[in-house]
Amino acid sequence: MWRRVALFSPMMKKSSSSRSLTLNQKGFGLKVGESFATEIINPEEGVSPPKEKAPFITFVLGGPGSGKGTQCERIVETFGLTHLSAGDLLRREIAFNTKNGAMILNLIKEGKIVPSEVTVKLIQKELESSDSRKFLIDGFPRTEENRVAFERIIRADPDVVLFFDCPEEEMVKRVLNRNQGRVDDNITTMKKRLKIFEALNRPVIDYYENKGKLYTINAVGTVDDIFQQVLPIFSSFEQLKECRHVNPKSPLGSSLVENSS
Numbered sequence: 001m002w003r004r005v006a007l008f009s010p011m012m013k014k015s016s017s018s019r020s021l022t023l024n025q026k027g028f029g030l031k032v033g034e035s036f037a038t039e040i041i042n043p044e045e046g047v048s049p050p051k052e053k054a055p056f057i058t059f060v061l062g063g064p065g066s067g068k069g070t071q072c073e074r075i076v077e078t079f080g081l082t083h084l085s086a087g088d089l090l091r092r093e094i095a096f097n098t099k100n101g102a103m104i105l106n107l108i109k110e111g112k113i114v115p116s117e118v119t120v121k122l123i124q125k126e127l128e129s130s131d132s133r134k135f136l137i138d139g140f141p142r143t144e145e146n147r148v149a150f151e152r153i154i155r156a157d158p159d160v161v162l163f164f165d166c167p168e169e170e171m172v173k174r175v176l177n178r179n180q181g182r183v184d185d186n187i188t189t190m191k192k193r194l195k196i197f198e199a200l201n202r203p204v205i206d207y208y209e210n211k212g213k214l215y216t217i218n219a220v221g222t223v224d225d226i227f228q229q230v231l232p233i234f235s236s237f238e239q240l241k242e243c244r245h246v247n248p249k250s251p252l253g254s255s256l257v258e259n260s261s
């Protein structure tokens with residue numbers, strides 16, 4: 001019978017025979033000496049190579065203007081996750097006029113989705129260069145193609161998928177008042193974005209619902225009200241407890257464990 005044993009291994013070695021271990025370490029810049037691992041023991045064959053614990057990944061879904069970015073800021077303040085906004089990464093390509101910049105700008109103006117390979121590679125670069133082990137990936141995956149490309153390139157699954165559920169008229173109102181000078185914050189692009197959201201994001205939501213990973217949040221109300229629905233989701237994950245930040249502004253801030261890492 002197989003038995004899984006948790007251990008802390010200060011000098012753990014990489015296994016050249018374990019593909020996912022190698023990818024995880026390269027992909028997420030794991031600090032081997034600091035990481036927790038699980039070891040699989042088969043009494044007949046002895047100890048198999050230790051397996052790295054994968055980083056904690058949250059996907060943040062919701063229509064344009066549903067409040068994803070706003071709630072991500074609150075999650076970061078409270079739980080110390082690293083926020084990667086797919087839209088911000090794409091807008092950075094436009095701002096730096098990279099080889100994909102003009103193509104990305106045209107698609108965003110039209111409310112269309114950028115080819116998954118481009119977006120996933122940008123996310124991959126951020127994951128690889130970060131020391132963090134806990135990520136919020138905001139505005140991704142927007143399509144089944146996005147989701148499949150992430151699985152293929154990053155070889156990881158999300159632990160949590162948040163879906164900010166917001167009526168269209170509220171999203172339109174918020175986007176038209178957003179005032180961040182975005183080329184897509186106008187009624188023409190917004191109408192196109194809402195159609196694309198319904199057609200392409202819904203299957204992603206259904207996919208994670210069926211996997212039992214989806215947390216649907218009612219995105220109508222004050223920012224605080226909405227965050228009150230988000231708090232217990234993250235509070236229930238052991239991985240996040242050890243790095244929680246005390247947020248004096250949060251109503252539950254004083255009950256949170258101070259960050260010791």
Ligand SMILES: Nc1ncnc2c1ncn2[C@@H]1O[C@H](COP(=O)(O)OP(=O)(O)O)[C@@H](O)[C@H]1O
Nearest residue numbers: 064065066067068069070174177178221222223
């Ligand atoms: N609960 C809320 N009620 C009213 N306005 C909000 C709320 N949450 C966010 N907003 C505002 O709505 C706009 C869109 O929010 P944002 O976080 O950028 O959404 P998303 O990232 O989903 O497009 C911003 O101007 C933001 O300040």
Ligand SMILES: Nc1ccn([C@H]2C[C@H](O)[C@@H](COP(=O)(O)OP(=O)(O)O)O2)c(=O)n1
Nearest residue numbers: 063064065086087088112113114139140142
């Ligand atoms: N996974 C993604 C995320 C964003 N994009 C493009 C298309 C989106 O309309 C724009 C803006 O995305 P962003 O997440 O910043 O938009 P909202 O915050 O939801 O208004 O970027 C994409 O093509 N693929």
Ligand SMILES: [Mg+2]
Nearest residue numbers: 068069087139
């Ligand atoms: Mg956003």
